[in-house]
Amino acid sequence: MRRVVVFMALLVAVAMMAAVQPAAAAGIPGDGNIDNQLTEQELASSILTHLAGGGTLTRAEIRDAAHVYAYWNGEPRSIVDTAGRNVTIYRPVKKIVILSSDSARAIQILGAEDKVVGITETIKNFPFYFPTISQRQVVGTWKEVDWEAVARLEPDMLIAPPTGTVNVNLAADKLKGFNITVVGFYLYVTANYDQVFEEFDELAYLVEKEEEAAQFIAWHDGYLAQVEEFVADREKPDVFLTYTAGAIGKTSDISSYGPGSIFYQLCVKAGGRPITENETSNPKVSAEWVVAKNPDMMIMICGNVFGWWDTTSEPADLLQQLLAGKSWGTLNATKNNTIYAVPWSVTNGFEHTYGIVLLAKLLHPDLPIEPGKVSQEFLEDFLRVDYPEGEKKVLAYSGSTVLMT
Amino acid sequence: MNRVSAAPARGGSGERRREPVRSLLLLILLAAALLTLPVLVADAAEVTGVSRHAPAGPAPNAEFEVTLILTGNEPVVVGLIETIPEGFSFVSTTCEHYQLSGRQVAFAVIDELAITYRVQAPASGEGTFTGSWVDLLSVHEGKIADTIVMVGGGGAGAIGEGSGAVPTPAVPAVTKVSRTIPTLDPFEDVAMLFEDMDITLLALTADARVSEVKIEVERVAKPGAVPAPSGTVYAYLTIEVTHEELANLEGRIECKVPRSWLTTHTIDESTVALCRYEPTVGWIQLATAKTSEDTEFSYYEARTTGFSLFAITGMKAAPSAATPTPVATPTPSGATSTPSPSHSAAPSPTAAIPGFEAVVMTFSLLITCFGIMKRLKGGAK
Numbered sequence: 170m171r172r173v174v175v176f177m178a179l180l181v182a183v184a185m186m187a188a189v190q191p192a193a194a195a196g197i198p199g200d201g202n203i204d205n206q207l208t209e210q211e212l213a214s215s216i217l218t219h220l221a222g223g224g225t226l227t228r229a230e231i232r233d234a235a236h237v238y239a240y241w242n243g244e245p246r247s248i249v250d251t252a253g254r255n256v257t258i259y260r261p262v263k264k265i266v267i268l269s270s271d272s273a274r275a276i277q278i279l280g281a282e283d284k285v286v287g288i289t290e291t292i293k294n295f296p297f298y299f300p301t302i303s304q305r306q307v308v309g310t311w312k313e314v315d316w317e318a319v320a321r322l323e324p325d326m327l328i329a330p331p332t333g334t335v336n337v338n339l340a341a342d343k344l345k346g347f348n349i350t351v352v353g354f355y356l357y358v359t360a361n362y363d364q365v366f367e368e369f370d371e372l373a374y375l376v377e378k379e380e381e382a383a384q385f386i387a388w389h390d391g392y393l394a395q396v397e398e399f400v401a402d403r404e405k406p407d408v409f410l411t412y413t414a415g416a417i418g419k420t421s422d423i424s425s426y427g428p429g430s431i432f433y434q435l436c437v438k439a440g441g442r443p444i445t446e447n448e449t450s451n452p453k454v455s456a457e458w459v460v461a462k463n464p465d466m467m468i469m470i471c472g473n474v475f476g477w478w479d480t481t482s483e484p485a486d487l488l489q490q491l492l493a494g495k496s497w498g499t500l501n502a503t504k505n506n507t508i509y510a511v512p513w514s515v516t517n518g519f520e521h522t523y524g525i526v527l528l529a530k531l532l533h534p535d536l537p538i539e540p541g542k543v544s545q546e547f548l549e550d551f552l553r554v555d556y557p558e559g560e561k562k563v564l565a566y567s568g569s570t571v572l573m574t
Numbered sequence: 575m576n577r578v579s580a581a582p583a584r585g586g587s588g589e590r591r592r593e594p595v596r597s598l599l600l601l602i603l604l605a606a607a608l609l610t611l612p613v614l615v616a617d618a619a620e621v622t623g624v625s626r627h628a629p630a631g632p633a634p635n636a637e638f639e640v641t642l643i644l645t646g647n648e649p650v651v652v653g654l655i656e657t658i659p660e661g662f663s664f665v666s667t668t669c670e671h672y673q674l675s676g677r678q679v680a681f682a683v684i685d686e687l688a689i690t691y692r693v694q695a696p697a698s699g700e701g702t703f704t705g706s707w708v709d710l711l712s713v714h715e716g717k718i719a720d721t722i723v724m725v726g727g728g729g730a731g732a733i734g735e736g737s738g739a740v741p742t743p744a745v746p747a748v749t750k751v752s753r754t755i756p757t758l759d760p761f762e763d764v765a766m767l768f769e770d771m772d773i774t775l776l777a778l779t780a781d782a783r784v785s786e787v788k789i790e791v792e793r794v795a796k797p798g799a800v801p802a803p804s805g806t807v808y809a810y811l812t813i814e815v816t817h818e819e820l821a822n823l824e825g826r827i828e829c830k831v832p833r834s835w836l837t838t839h840t841i842d843e844s845t846v847a848l849c850r851y852e853p854t855v856g857w858i859q860l861a862t863a864k865t866s867e868d869t870e871f872s873y874y875e876a877r878t879t880g881f882s883l884f885a886i887t888g889m890k891a892a893p894s895a896a897t898p899t900p901v902a903t904p905t906p907s908g909a910t911s912t913p914s915p916s917h918s919a920a921p922s923p924t925a926a927i928p929g930f931e932a933v934v935m936t937f938s939l940l941i942t943c944f945g946i947m948k949r950l951k952g953g954a955k
Contacts, residue, residue, distance in 0.1 A: 213671030213682035216653045216710065220680040221673060228708075235651035235710035238684075239619065 195348055197245060197259045198226055199234035205259075207234060207243035233260035240377070248371045251364065252331035252338065252353035262350075262376050264324040266308060268335060270295065271356040271518035272328045273302050275369055278385050278519055278551045279378035286322045289314070298475050300554060311335065316343040326350045326375070357518045360429035360450070369519070385551055389522040392543060393438065396529045399536055400440025406465035406532055408441040409502070412513070413471040417490045420456040427452045431516045432470060439528035441466070456495045463500055466507040466532065475514040476523075476544055477562035484510035484566035507531075509567045523547050531565055540564055620712035621646030622769060624654065626703060626721045632695040634725050637665055640703065641690045642718070643869065644683065651710040654681040658693060659701020659723070667691035688869075700724040755787040758817070765826075772809050772886065774873065775828035782821035790814045797883065803849045803857040805887040806839050815881045825878050829886055830871040841888035848876040851883040859887075 197207045199215035212234055218224035219231050226234070237243060237260060247257040266287035267273055273292045276282055282301045287308040296303040308318045312334040319327060327349055329340040337353030344351060352375065354368040366386060373382030410432050415424025426432040426443065429450035433443050444462040445452050459467075471487045478484055488510050502508050509531055515524030527540040541564060545556040623645040632638040644652060658664055658677045669689040671682035683689055705718035748770045755764055758780045765777035766789070773791050780787075796802060796810050808831050815823055827848060836843050847862040860876040867873060874886075 209684055210671075212651065213684060216651075216682035217671060217673040217680050220653050220655055220682075221675060231653075232710050239649035239651055239711055 195259060197234065197237050197243070198230040205245055207238050209238070209243075212238045212243075230260075236261050246375060248352075248374060250331070250337065250353040250371070251355060251368055252336075254337065254341075254353060256350060256352045256375075258326070258350050258375055260325070262325045264322065264326070265376070266319050266322060266324045266327040266349075267292070267302075268309070268314065268327070268329050268340075269311065269356070270299075272354065273299050274518045274520065274552070275354075275356045275372060276328075276376075277302060277553070279373055279376060279381045280553075281376045281378055284376065286324055287319055287327075295475060298552065298554065309335075314340070314343075316340075320344060320347045320349070323347075324349055326352060328352055328354055328356075328372070330355055358431040358434060358516070358521050360434075362434055365518070385519070388546070388551070389519070392522055392526055392538070395538060396439060396525055396536070400529060400533055403440060403533055405440055405442040407444050407462065407501075408436055408532070409444050409459055409462070409464040409467045410436060411467070411469050411491075413469065413487055413491075416469060417487070418494070420495055422453045423456065423459070425452050425454055426450070431521070435516060435521055435525050436468070436528055436532075439525050439532055441528065441532045456497065459495075460497065460500065465501045465505065466509070467500070467502045468509045468511060468528070468531065470513045470516060471510050472512050474512050475517070476520070476548070477512060477564050478566070479560065479562065481563050481566050484563065485568070488566065488568060506567055509565050511565045519551075520547065527564060619647050619649050620714060621650060621652050621707070621709040622714055623716065624652075624705070624707045624718045626705065626718050628703060628721050628723055630722075631724050631726060634697045635695060637692050637694050639690050639692055640721075641688060642681075642683075642705070644687045644707075646687070646709070648685060648687070649711065650683060650685050650687060652681075652683040652707055653710060654683060654689075654705060654707045654718075655679070656681070656691070656703065656705040656718075659703060661696035661699055662701055662723075663694045665692040665694055695723070695725045698725050749793040751791050753789045755789070757783065757785045758787050758823075759783055760821075763826075772811060772831075773813070773827060773829050775826070776813065777826040778815065778823055779825075780817075780821045780823045782819065784817040784819045784821045784823070787815065787817040787823075794883075796885075800851055800883065801856070803851075803859075803885050803887050805845070805847075805889045806841060808835055808846075808886040808888065811884045811886070813881045813884060822879075823881070825881065826875065827878060827884075828865065828873060828875045830873050831886060831888070832871055833867070833869075836872065836888065839888070840891050842891035843872050843888070845889035846872065846874055847887055848874065848878075849885045849887055850878055850880065851885070852880070853882075857885070 196203055197205065199211050200207045201211050201214070215224065215226055215231055215234055219226060219228070237245075245257050245259045247255065250256050263284060264286045265276065265281070265284045267276060267285060268289050270291050273285070273288065276285060277299060282299070285302045285305050288302060288305045290307055290310045292299055292305075293303050293307050306318070306322060308322070309315050314335050327340055327344065329335060329337040329351060331337050331353035337351055341351040352372075354372060356365060356368055356372070358365050366389075369382055369386070370379075373379045410426040411424060412432075425445045425448070426436075427445045427448040427450045433445070433450075436443050444459075444464050445454070448454075469487065469491055472478060472483055474483075488508060491510075492508070497503050497508075511527060511531070514520055515527055517524075523540065523543045526536075526538050526543045530536050530538065530540050541562065544562075544564070548554050548556045621644045625643050625645070627641040627643065629638050640656075642654060642656070644650060656679045658679065660677065664674055664677075664679055667679070667681070667689065669681045669683060669686070669691070671684065672691075673680045679691065681689060701723060703721040703723065706716065707718060708715035748768070751768055751771060753766050755766075755778070758764055758778060760782050761779060763777050763779050765775055767775050768791065771791065772793060776789065776791065778787065778789070790812070792812050794810050794812050796807070813825070813827070815825070817823070829848060831843075831846055835841070836846075843864060846864065848860045849857045850860060851857055860878055862874050862876040865873045865875045878884075
């Protein structure tokens, strides 16, 4: 009896060890001389050995080798990620863990959602946006990740932000020894506007979706060019930018956006002139300062929604809270009824293409582009989710003006 | 060697140049291309089958050639195992990578769609060549249909010119397929590809937006009440297209005819035509053009304004004194002969239809997933 118990204990111990173990060894499978160049001879030799029932490579590894030979010229794929780390993959990426909704959006645009095996809580909360990805196993939140759960999923790759509470260096440290390629991408607009597209290109290269990336970038560039051309010679309205928690209930230390921040950059591209142009990237100002600057327009990003509100009640309530206690009755923005609430998501990752068009439409109402159409294209053509038909959507709200589809 | 070139390794520090005007042009070109080109399913690099060609009756003690033809697109990385029958011996191969172990020969076929190997026949007897293959760039794998050879003549693959026997027309691996197009926009050309069928492509265009377009293509026997069209019939097919809204649909049909059928029935390949049966009119021959050919098939294209019963027909070629029918000459014992290969028997019913199972499985999985998601959605309400 005791023997049986000991045996069972050993069995359980072995099973537990096997449950979290490093994935396949690094290097191109079949690259006999480990020179990172899989030759036809090496591939053929691996295949023949495998067909004869010998060798150490599994059928899946032989398939990986064939893929690397046929599509990668027999070489690994390398990039330098946004954290400045050299990232090299030696076989096709089949399983990915992502830690942000920005990564989810990028992966979905690339059509690589079937590769995702692990996600964070935020992604799970948006099944409409991420119908496939949101169903994957949750491994944590944006600030706390269960690294053992990640390892158990045996992903080939994990995408983490280069900086922040959970960052790429932390991930690489926690996953050391598990042969998981960790790559640092923000996949949202940063102070360097072009960076998000460089990251997108590099991600596409790693997951072999270059064509999909090119299609999206062409679509984005097309709208950006139209907006930039339209606003180029037009007078740029003065705009005050803020967000809910940064402005509601405050008459001093009101948060705004300065040069380098996402919202500021999008506003400039959309043909506006933020009144914080001489401030820091996260300036704090008083209600009086705003009165002195007398902006033509005010835009508050708010709401826990992606894309639009179904009714005007939430943005109306938020605008009311924004204006409460502030003596902004003399502002041009107040007189013009151009104090807008827009969904926060217009600045999110690759949704910002739509964000630029929406902001441009608010700043220059004669812009001949319908933001709703851009939103619909983004959802249907790139996220491949159904745009709810027949329902009016509140894209932006200013009390007297409701921009709807 | 025909390898797909990969993009060079790149660094992430270089500044990406934004060129809006060029990008706008690119966008316009992209949109124009999408509007003008038919929507085609991209041909994935994959091998969907392997066939063996060998002489049915090699001469005693003679060397003969066995050819393995891979059906698919490059790039190709395939592993093959051939088992040579008892008494026959492997001599050589054109394949660069192979390994001989007893009567088994393993081949690593890289970027080639055909390989040959030479075998020496025994003094007498018969044997069966068997084999299997695995495509290492897709999930396809399967068995190669057995080939029986009988030393000195006869054998299952021996049917050919002058033998007096008429081979049964080859039945494609797939004889019935259903497809659905969720929506078909006006004047948008939507094409679907068919593998292992007589029809290789069907492109549809509608003059108004239609949804839930259901397409069913089936190889059928000639219905009893329908007269035969003129000429020799290769196959009868029904193509049914149904949809929700009122609209006129037109189609472009691409089909293929085995070259062996053309030869056996002495069909002039330029006369091959697709005919459509209209109950009130009879058979209408559609304008049909030959588009290409390969070692196995000739490919044709025709346009139709309606969908019903179709027939692929051909007319006999006029007899020509200049092209005598080749007669097999017995090879002296011990001499080396290279008889023209004849196709091995059609795959046995138990052999896997590469790709088809995967399609069925994927479809079943999709339906299951859809059901589960629907249930989950329902439960969340």
